[in-house]
Amino acid sequence: MLKLDAIVNTQQIFENTPSKVATHYHLARHSYLSLTEEGRLYIWCGVNEAWIETQSPLHEEGLVLNLCALASAGVSFAGLHPCARCHSATHNHIMVGRDGSVVLNCLSCGSVINVWRDIWEGVQKGAQPYTHVESRLS
Known part of the structure; x- marks a missing residue:
């Protein structure tokens, strides 16, 4: 059986997670997202090192990883x-x-x-x- 190449650097994604509240990672935008239980969505701003609330449903776009599913399943x-x-x-x-x-x-x-x-x-x-x-x- 062939071992597949690592296309997505998941190790780096997990190592660089800015905080425990990060729930998703947007592959196309190279951004961490945090979706709260209340349905509010935040995007991590590396420049300000802060979560910024966004109205765009970025977590619903394609190429978004669910970090909890990736870690547990x-x-x-x-x-x-x-x-x-x-x-x-x-x-x-x-x-x-x-x-x-x-x-x-x-x-x-x-x-x-x-x-x-x-x-x-x-x-x-x-x-x-x-x-x-x-x-x-x-």
């Missing part, structure tokens, strides 16, 4: 990507492992694609948030 769903095999846009999940590996896992056709460095950029460009799917289904 060893994997975080990070959005959707159209399946290369069955072309489903609503069932092919981008999954990031604790080891930094990335897999595309389609629940429609059962296809599992290991993401290597040479296709990671394309996966990032095609990533869709789960809210994108919900709006198309309603």
